[in-house]
Amino acid sequence: xxxxxxxxxxxxxxxxxxxxDDAELDHLAPQLSVILExxxxxxxxxxxxxPPTSHALPLTNVYRDDVVVPCLxxxxxxxxxxxxxxxxFSVPRILGDEQ
Amino acid sequence: MTTLLSYDDAIAAFDPAMGLxxxxxxxxxxxxxCGCPTEFGAEPNTQTCPTCLGLxxxxxxxxxxxxxxxxxxxxxxxxxxxxxxxxxxxxxxxxDMPKNFQTSQYDEPIAFNGYLDVQLEGGEVFRVEIERAHxxxxxxxxxxxxxxxxxxxxxxxxxxxYNRAGIPLIEIVTKPIVxxxxxxxxxxxxxxxxxxxxxxxxxxxxxxxxxxxxxxxxNLSLRPHGREKFGTRSETKNVNxxxxxxxxxxxxxxxxxxxxxxGGTIVxxxxxxxxxxxxxxxxxxxxxxxxxxxxxxxxxxxxxxxxEWVEELRAGxxxxxxxxxxxxxxxxxxxxxxxxxVLNAGAIELILATIAEGADAASARxxxxxxxARRSNEDGIELAALPITPAQVARVAALVAxxxxxxxxxxxxxxxxxxxxxxxxxxxxxxxxxxxxxxxALGSAVxxxxxxxxxxxxxxxxxxxxxxxxxxxxxxxxxxxxADAKRxxxxxxxxxxxxx
Numbered sequence: 001x002x003x004x005x006x007x008x009x010x011x012x013x014x015x016x017x018x019x020x021d022d023a024e025l026d027h028l029a030p031q032l033s034v035i036l037e038x039x040x041x042x043x044x045x046x047x048x049x050x051p052p053t054s055h056a057l058p059l060t061n062v063y064r065d066d067v068v069v070p071c072l073x074x075x076x077x078x079x080x081x082x083x084x085x086x087x088x089f090s091v092p093r094i095l096g097d098e099q
Numbered sequence: 100m101t102t103l104l105s106y107d108d109a110i111a112a113f114d115p116a117m118g119l120x121x122x123x124x125x126x127x128x129x130x131x132x133c134g135c136p137t138e139f140g141a142e143p144n145t146q147t148c149p150t151c152l153g154l155x156x157x158x159x160x161x162x163x164x165x166x167x168x169x170x171x172x173x174x175x176x177x178x179x180x181x182x183x184x185x186x187x188x189x190x191x192x193x194x195d196m197p198k199n200f201q202t203s204q205y206d207e208p209i210a211f212n213g214y215l216d217v218q219l220e221g222g223e224v225f226r227v228e229i230e231r232a233h234x235x236x237x238x239x240x241x242x243x244x245x246x247x248x249x250x251x252x253x254x255x256x257x258x259x260x261y262n263r264a265g266i267p268l269i270e271i272v273t274k275p276i277v278x279x280x281x282x283x284x285x286x287x288x289x290x291x292x293x294x295x296x297x298x299x300x301x302x303x304x305x306x307x308x309x310x311x312x313x314x315x316x317x318n319l320s321l322r323p324h325g326r327e328k329f330g331t332r333s334e335t336k337n338v339n340x341x342x343x344x345x346x347x348x349x350x351x352x353x354x355x356x357x358x359x360x361x362g363g364t365i366v367x368x369x370x371x372x373x374x375x376x377x378x379x380x381x382x383x384x385x386x387x388x389x390x391x392x393x394x395x396x397x398x399x400x401x402x403x404x405x406x407e408w409v410e411e412l413r414a415g416x417x418x419x420x421x422x423x424x425x426x427x428x429x430x431x432x433x434x435x436x437x438x439x440x441v442l443n444a445g446a447i448e449l450i451l452a453t454i455a456e457g458a459d460a461a462s463a464r465x466x467x468x469x470x471x472a473r474r475s476n477e478d479g480i481e482l483a484a485l486p487i488t489p490a491q492v493a494r495v496a497a498l499v500a501x502x503x504x505x506x507x508x509x510x511x512x513x514x515x516x517x518x519x520x521x522x523x524x525x526x527x528x529x530x531x532x533x534x535x536x537x538x539x540a541l542g543s544a545v546x547x548x549x550x551x552x553x554x555x556x557x558x559x560x561x562x563x564x565x566x567x568x569x570x571x572x573x574x575x576x577x578x579x580x581x582a583d584a585k586r587x588x589x590x591x592x593x594x595x596x597x598x599x
Contacts, residue, residue, distance in 0.1 A: 015390055017192055054185060054395030060403040066127050066164035069134030074144040077152060077261070087143040088242065088258035091194040 109356030118318035130265035132159030143260035151265035153198030173210025195238035208233035284348035296420035346377040456493035548573040
């Protein structure tokens with residue numbers, strides 16, 4: 001049975017940039033375990049001859065031609081941005097290092 | 100202050116292993132997953148759509164041409180091509196990817212297990228094994244505001260332009276390169292150079308490193324001779340010229356060796372390369388393995404190139420650079436040494452393009468390897484980056500061939516073009532650089548020179564033809580270099596023979 005530890009939940013929260021305090025961790029870790037267990041029960045149904053799938057549709061090779069289509073104007077592109085400057089999206093100071 | 104061990108001492112004690120990761124930006128008209136244009140230098144955020152901005156409800160669709168380019172790169176690198184593979188999400192939070200993930204490939208790359216043979220100076224061939232080549236997308240461009248000179252450190256906020264986000268990238272990863280010893284940095288440079296030639300020959304990218312169309316990460320680690328296991332590696336990011344690739348590898352070998360011999364340990368970290376002095380500096384420390392939580396991209400169906408398509412693409416591969424070089428060397432009648440200097444200068448394509456514009460091979464080679472190579476050295480820029488086109492060089496060669504310019508004037512014309520004075524014909528006109536072809540004016544200059552140098556003229560009359568050089572020099576001086584030396588020599592010899 002899959003079990004997710006408190007430390008793993010803390011790590012996932014870090015990766016998702018979600019701050020969780022100890023009480024929240026205590027609350028969420030067992031819940032996530034239950035969810036994982038429920039999903040894992042599907043594995044019991046799938047026989048060995050059923051491979052895992054990532055897509056619901058039995059399709060491959062869906063392509064488009066390399067042809068330019070009209071795109072958004074800068075105004076449209078920036079219209080949903082909380083802040084912009086010099087026709088660019090403005091984001092808060094980036095902490096840590098450059099990727 | 101970083102301590103370095105001398106390169107010789109480092110190599111005497113250690114064996115280097117390198118891994119090279121090269122990103123190539125494809126020259127498709129549109130992005131990897133949407134129909135936005137990919138033109139360089141467009142106004143910020145004018146080449147975006149809901150898909151590449153990661154807006155809710157948008158769906159990516161794969162660019163067939165990008166897949167084709169990826170397969171062709173794989174085939175040219177002697178790779179196997181996957182019969183079935185998927186895209187994957189690489190999850191990370193960074194504003195250069197508005198989706199909060201980069202669509203990439205993870206454990207199912209489109210091409211894998213290949214090799215590229217690279218030739219080193221002196222003719223030895225070193226085989227670099229390729230681990231994989233996979234498809235992904237480029238990120239947006241950040242500008243950091245408020246800190247010192249655009250650095251992220253101390254910036255108050257950052258500005259994002261997503262024109263580049265979603266442009267198709269192919270990442271080509273080598274297997275660990277071992278056994279090159281002292282020549283490891285040279286192998287690194289030769290590999291990236293060969294890869295660049297290959298990419299250009301395929302026509303899938305212009306692969307201009309100075310424009311970021313090709314970028315290289317250099318991973319390096321050392322092991323003491325006789326030991327099997329290599330030490331911790333460092334990853335030097337975005338090393339963006341051939342020379343820098345060599346310098347970065349060399350620097351890291353010396354730095355690692357200094358740390359290890361003094362009993363220290365190498366920290367696993369990314370490092371930034373500094374172009375100015377060839378050093379690297381610590382960046383982000385990797386406390387734990389990167390956790391990108393890759394998973395198969397649910398919005399894109401698998402890519403399953405048919406074997407027929409792959410074979411068709413294989414059959415359509417162009418002559419590869421290593422084969423082309425052998426043919427060219429034979430065609431142009433160059434020695435190994437001459438060929439090597441043409442290669443080192445990155446001049447092959449420029450010379451070929453100049454020949455295609457009508458110049459003969461010898462003069463095309465002469466100008467690129469002479470005057471222009473000298474200027475590129477002086478200015479510290481690559482030949483191809485000089486502000487002169489093969490067509491312009493061909494025009495200069497044509498002017499020389501028809502006798503309107505001599506070599507000296509031609510050099511001045513080239514200088515004029517490089518200085519931004521326009522096309523060769525414009526420069527000729529502006530600067531009054533035409534060979535004096537007025538036979539009358541030339542004739543009197545010759546007569547004057549003979550009269551002024553009677554003793555030398557006598558020597559020539561006496562059969563000492565070498566002495567004519569001094570007379571030619573005198574004529575060139577009075578015509579301020581604007582005479583055709585060959586014609587001057589003919590005139591001098593005619594006159595002295597007639598008088599004698």
